[in-house]
Amino acid sequence: DADVTQTPRNRITKTGKRIMLECSQTKGHDRMYWYRQDPGLGLRLIYYSFDVKDINKGEISDGYSVSRQAQAKFSLSLESAIPNQTALYFCATSDLAGSSYNEQFFGPGTRLTVL
């Protein structure tokens, strides 16, 4: 089973709709992240969370919100979707311990299209 899962994998929606993307992890990591990927721009950080009570804005948080429901779950919401939020969205996790220190582990991505 995958360590970091994202649902849905694909979503098509209309302008103005509220959308929630979900991320779950079984790695036991405290830190979780949401990125968006656009062609030619790489990945840009939207929000990150170091534990359940800690939420931080990233590079491009406008138009997005997040919820850390539990250590294992981190959701990204688009309150009123707009076409330029069409992108590939990735969830990632990391931990400070052991040999994987400072490495981020990525989910498979959610492809979102806003019409």
Add this chain to the structure above:
Amino acid sequence: AQSVTQLGSHVSVSEGALVLLRCNYSSSVPPYLFWYVQYPNQGLQLLLKYTTGATLVKGINGFEAEFKKSETSFHLTKPSAHMSDAAEYFCAVSNNNNDMRFGAGTRLTVKP
């Protein structure tokens, strides 16, 4: 804040040829450097990383990268390309893990 520049959005090599993907970084503190690979319809997978110590880092699938502080570079190489290496490659820099910055990516094509 740190940043990454990947030179060349597309690189094409023949099977068996040397792969060289270029990455230059900017960081005001000693950086952590990473190369990730993304296969079609998949998430990012770590190829290798530099934190401290040896500047030549070996990763999975025969890839390696060398941290050159004087050149602020972390180029990715593989002596002999395989068809299965076709993917998109991302260089990233971080100083404390909550601020990882990615390059724009380089798409590698391997010709038979």
